[in-house]
Amino acid sequence: MRTSPGFLRSVGVAALLGLATPTLGQTLPQGPGVDLVYTKCQICHDLTYLVDTAGVDAATWEGILSDMIDFGAPVNEEEREVILNYLSTYLGPNPPAEEALAEQAEVGEIDAAQAYATNCAGCHQPEGKGLAGAFPPLANNPALVRDPTYVARVVLFGLSGEIQMGDATFNSTMPPVAHLDDATVAALVNYLLQTFNADLLPEDFEPLRPEQVAELRANPLDAKEVLKHRPAAGP
Ligand code: HEC
Numbered sequence: 001m002r003t004s005p006g007f008l009r010s011v012g013v014a015a016l017l018g019l020a021t022p023t024l025g026q027t028l029p030q031g032p033g034v035d036l037v038y039t040k041c042q043i044c045h046d047l048t049y050l051v052d053t054a055g056v057d058a059a060t061w062e063g064i065l066s067d068m069i070d071f072g073a074p075v076n077e078e079e080r081e082v083i084l085n086y087l088s089t090y091l092g093p094n095p096p097a098e099e100a101l102a103e104q105a106e107v108g109e110i111d112a113a114q115a116y117a118t119n120c121a122g123c124h125q126p127e128g129k130g131l132a133g134a135f136p137p138l139a140n141n142p143a144l145v146r147d148p149t150y151v152a153r154v155v156l157f158g159l160s161g162e163i164q165m166g167d168a169t170f171n172s173t174m175p176p177v178a179h180l181d182d183a184t185v186a187a188l189v190n191y192l193l194q195t196f197n198a199d200l201l202p203e204d205f206e207p208l209r210p211e212q213v214a215e216l217r218a219n220p221l222d223a224k225e226v227l228k229h230r231p232a233a234g235p
């Protein structure tokens with residue numbers, strides 16, 4: 001039986017984010033459940049562990065998943081099933097061929113609310129309410145409406161360092177959510193601004209376009225540099 005290092009257990013998931021050093025832009029094969037893996041499996045470490053472990057059978061993944069849940073991974077019964085299916089299929093001994101994966105990756109209609117629910121809500125909470133001391137709110141957040149490209153950069157490259165929101169301070173690390181394609185990132189940013197920040201949005205707001213996301217993506221930043229792009233507070 002494996003045991004978690006004691007300090008990891010005691011500091012809790014939120015504080016662990018500060019320890020993580022996400023590897024930029026690491027991606028997994030597309031497949032049902034991949035979004036859940038991105039959300040749940042980068043809280044304490046990046047995806048290197050998963051990629052390095054690829055090829056093991058379902059029983060081994062099941063054991064690893066149980067260990068992660070013991071360590072504190074926030075995965076319920078239903079999610080456990082989905083994640084296990086994904087891991088044993090796409091990171092199992094016989095993963096589907098490349099062509100099959102490419103077909104699945106083709107984007108249909110983008111559902112931004114769904115993209116938010118699967119990729120962001122686990123940390124930032126439904127409706128972007130945030131979690132005191134851990135995850136900043138994305139609703140009624142004046143910094144976000146000042147510059148949609150800042151929001152896109154956070155999604156693409158993550159964020160690290162101290163941010164201030166009213167009286168609240170956050171100082172940890174968000175891993176990049178780099179597997180989302182340009183159109184999905186644009187739709188997600190516009191959704192956040194138009195739905196969660198409708199009251200703050202300037203009248204001349206211009207929705208972010210996928211081409212702008214492609215440009216941002218072409219100029220990678222590290223998570224600390226992203227912080228420098230956060231619009232200053234003030235009227
Ligand atoms: C609460 C923190 C936490 C979360 C969330 C988490 N892990 Fe881990 N993971 C760890 C720790 C700690 C280790 C290192 C354990 C060790 O050194 O034996 C680890 C190591 C691993 C390893 C390396 C092999 C091994 O067995 O040690 C794999 C694979 C892995 N995690 C998969 C996952 C997957 C899949 C998820 C998402 C369901 C996940 N982890 C989520 C804490 C976490």
Ligand code: HEC
Binds near residue numbers: 043122134188
């Ligand atoms: C694993 C948890 C986690 C996930 C998943 C996550 N975030 Fe974050 N996010 C954070 C943390 C932690 C911070 C604060 C980082 C800091 O303190 O520098 C943050 C900060 C942000 C900020 C900056 C807020 C500000 O006021 O400057 C934005 C914007 C953001 N996240 C958007 C998103 C979006 C959009 C998604 C989904 C695509 C997402 N996040 C997914 C943890 C997460």
